[in-house]
Amino acid sequence: MSPGWEGRLDRRELLRAAGLALGTGLAGCALGDTTRGSLEDTRKPFKKAVDGDLVYFNWAQYVDPELLAGFEKRYGVKVRESNFDSMPAMLAKLRAGIAYDVIFPSAEFTQRLISGHFLREIDHDKLKGSDTVYAEFAQPWYDEGSKHTIPYTMYATGLGYRADKVSGLTGSWRDLGNADSGSRSFMLDDFQEGIGMANLVNGHDLNTTDEGELDESLDYLVDLKPKLRGITSDTVTSMTSGNAWLQQLWNGDLVNIRNQVDNPEDYKFQKCKEGIPVGNDTFAIPVNANHPGTALLFIEYMIEPENAARNVEWIGYPMPYQGGPTEAFEGLVADDPSINVTAKDLENGHQFRNLRGEGRLAWDRAWTEFKVS
Amino acid sequence: MDEQRFAIGLLLPGALWLLLLFAVPLGILLAISFGYTDDLGTAIYGTRLDNFEQAFDPVFLPVLLRSVGFALATVVLCVLIGYPVAYYIAVFGGRFKNVLIALVVLPFFVNYLVRTYAWIAMLGDEGLVNGVLDRNVQFLNTPWAVIGGLVYGYLAFMILPIYAALDRMDPALREAGKDLYGGPWQTFRYVTWPHTLPGVLAGTVLVFLPAVGDFVAAQLLGGPDEYMVGNLIQQQFFAAENWPFGAALTTVMMAFLLIWMVLYLRAAAREAREAAA
Numbered sequence: 001m002s003p004g005w006e007g008r009l010d011r012r013e014l015l016r017a018a019g020l021a022l023g024t025g026l027a028g029c030a031l032g033d034t035t036r037g038s039l040e041d042t043r044k045p046f047k048k049a050v051d052g053d054l055v056y057f058n059w060a061q062y063v064d065p066e067l068l069a070g071f072e073k074r075y076g077v078k079v080r081e082s083n084f085d086s087m088p089a090m091l092a093k094l095r096a097g098i099a100y101d102v103i104f105p106s107a108e109f110t111q112r113l114i115s116g117h118f119l120r121e122i123d124h125d126k127l128k129g130s131d132t133v134y135a136e137f138a139q140p141w142y143d144e145g146s147k148h149t150i151p152y153t154m155y156a157t158g159l160g161y162r163a164d165k166v167s168g169l170t171g172s173w174r175d176l177g178n179a180d181s182g183s184r185s186f187m188l189d190d191f192q193e194g195i196g197m198a199n200l201v202n203g204h205d206l207n208t209t210d211e212g213e214l215d216e217s218l219d220y221l222v223d224l225k226p227k228l229r230g231i232t233s234d235t236v237t238s239m240t241s242g243n244a245w246l247q248q249l250w251n252g253d254l255v256n257i258r259n260q261v262d263n264p265e266d267y268k269f270q271k272c273k274e275g276i277p278v279g280n281d282t283f284a285i286p287v288n289a290n291h292p293g294t295a296l297l298f299i300e301y302m303i304e305p306e307n308a309a310r311n312v313e314w315i316g317y318p319m320p321y322q323g324g325p326t327e328a329f330e331g332l333v334a335d336d337p338s339i340n341v342t343a344k345d346l347e348n349g350h351q352f353r354n355l356r357g358e359g360r361l362a363w364d365r366a367w368t369e370f371k372v373s
Numbered sequence: 374m375d376e377q378r379f380a381i382g383l384l385l386p387g388a389l390w391l392l393l394l395f396a397v398p399l400g401i402l403l404a405i406s407f408g409y410t411d412d413l414g415t416a417i418y419g420t421r422l423d424n425f426e427q428a429f430d431p432v433f434l435p436v437l438l439r440s441v442g443f444a445l446a447t448v449v450l451c452v453l454i455g456y457p458v459a460y461y462i463a464v465f466g467g468r469f470k471n472v473l474i475a476l477v478v479l480p481f482f483v484n485y486l487v488r489t490y491a492w493i494a495m496l497g498d499e500g501l502v503n504g505v506l507d508r509n510v511q512f513l514n515t516p517w518a519v520i521g522g523l524v525y526g527y528l529a530f531m532i533l534p535i536y537a538a539l540d541r542m543d544p545a546l547r548e549a550g551k552d553l554y555g556g557p558w559q560t561f562r563y564v565t566w567p568h569t570l571p572g573v574l575a576g577t578v579l580v581f582l583p584a585v586g587d588f589v590a591a592q593l594l595g596g597p598d599e600y601m602v603g604n605l606i607q608q609q610f611f612a613a614e615n616w617p618f619g620a621a622l623t624t625v626m627m628a629f630l631l632i633w634m635v636l637y638l639r640a641a642a643r644e645a646r647e648a649a650a
Contacts, residue, residue, distance in 0.1 A: 026404055026418035027418055027419050028417065029417070029418045030415045030416065030417050031401070031405055031408075031415065031416040031616065086612070088610075088611055088612070089611065091414065095415060112413055112414075115413070183511070184498070189592075191613065225597050226597075228597050229514050230513075230514045230595075231596075231597050232593075234593075237490070241494065242498040242499030243497050243514070357412065364613040367608075367613070368605070368608065368613070369432065371600050371604070371608065372600060
């Protein structure tokens with residue numbers, strides 16, 4: 001015991017003791033679960049049959065609502081929807097132990113969830129339509145043997161621009177700072193996309209954690225900053241309000257922008273020559289789902305060709321399934337096929353990987369430095 | 374004694390509520406600020422000080438100063454706009470007083486975020502205002518847009534306490550000022566203003582605190598150079614997945630604000646006492 005305890009306990013000592021207790025009492029404990037369930041839990045078999053209402057957890061507006069209504073009607077269940085507004089927020093809810101039946105994580109978060117035993121294995125043989133998935137997804141980097149997931153959507157990052165306003169485009173990421181956009185250039189408010197773009201511009205690996213290379217990328221971004229009008233991930237608002245004429249964005253958002261404006265043919269997509277990030281989201285069933293059977297039925301329902309076709313038209317992002325959905329998306333972007341994500345893009349594109357430990361901190365530091373610069 | 378027991382009974386639900394939903398989360402925040410994260414981004418409790426070392430990095434100083442500057446500008450504008458509004462309602466509102474106050478509060482029925490989005494629609498390059506003006510003014514992504522958004526967001530917090538102070542004030546005092554040959558300005562300067570100063574001070578605190586920690590206005594209405602402390606903290610929680618560092622930043626920020634608020638309130642209270650004497 002500290003000597004303070006022997007005499008009169010004054011305020012300062014009480015405070016110090018309280019602080020110490022607060023820290024050491026909890027040291028090493030995690031805020032929420034770092035893993036959920038065991039490997040065996042993730043492998044527990046389940047039947048593809050209605051076993052309750054569907055507790056659905058997704059980005060807002062990321063499935064055609066009429067499809068949700070159609071699912072309710074066909075199986076006589078309710079879809080109980082809740083939304084997340086970021087991947088970390090989704091993970092935080094799962095860590096807190098809240099039970100969802102179906103979730104839509106990005107590839108990186110899929111890998112992280114699998115490593116923490118958060119996801120139930122899915123038997124693809126039981127899943128009608130799973131044979132129409134693009135061959136590129138048979139052995140995804142984020143899910144060995146595709147055991148836990150099946151892809152939901154694909155996306156690519158590029159530059160969206162107003163063909164009626166912007167001049168001086170050269171097919172490069174550098175256009176964001178150099179093209180004549182009437183001081184209306186915007187960048188995504190996303191540390192991966194920001195640093196990733198700078199890495200590609202400088203000819204580095206998309207996922208580099210090399211200190212010298214990251215410094216170079218940070219320098220590039222700091223130089224770019226004064227030429228930007230804003231940094232936002234709400235690209236639909238920035239472009240439809242006319243505030244942005246040139247914007248780093250995801251291809252699907254451009255489809256949604258085109259759906260909302262009077263002159264969609266003027267809104268174009270540029271896949272930049274230094275390389276583009278491509279990625280995908282997945283369907284997954286959490287290990288603590290109370291109704292995995294209904295969830296599996298839902299996934300099967302969503303990848304039925306006519307439903308998937310309908311869905312890509314509504315959300316504006318392509319789904320990697322042959323037949324109906326592929327044709328539907330091609331039709332959607334017939335006047336500017338570059339908006340699509342092709343098999344070639346998946347092959348040549350660059351995919352964001354999970355960075356760990358020091359590498360991850362280095363990216364965060366670089367992004368924060370860019371923001372406060 | 375019975376009365377005291379009754380009072381304690383009334384206090385209990387609120388106290389429990391505060392303990393559970395305010396004190397406990399605050400304790401978790403403090404505890405996690407000494408922690409670190411694992412590979413999955415989970416915050417782990419610990420006894421490390423490096424988050425605080427990082428929080429005191431001088432690169433964050435401009436962001437802090439900018440936030441304080443924006444918040445002070447917001448307070449000044451809120452007084453300049455809010456005082457006349459409160460004065461008019463309190464002195465000339467008559468039987469419409471309550472209706473007018475309800476109108477001041479009405480925008481608060483709509484979420485702040487939604488109201489700020491409405492500003493984008495109004496002030497965008499191809500928005501309503503530019504359409505009416507038939508001009509192409511870039512209102513958005515400027516410091517003025519951010520300060521404007523903050524003023525709009527928190528104005529009612531200034532109007533209400535000033536209105537309450539004015540409403541409590543005995544009109545006879547103003548009449549006495551006139552009887553002593555004080556013009557309207559002198560009456561205001563020596564009678565009304567000192568009497569309502571506590572209301573202005575309360576409003577200042579109520580506006581300054583949320584404004585300095587705000588992230589919505591800068592995120593939606595600001596450009597790359599309007600980054601505020603709130604954005605920095607929000608980024609640690611939602612993008613960087615570095616809750617411990619975000620918690621440390623929050624703790625430092627709270628301590629900083631608390632010190633200034635205490636100093637300010639003590640000085641202000643003294644001035645108010647002297648002015649009233």
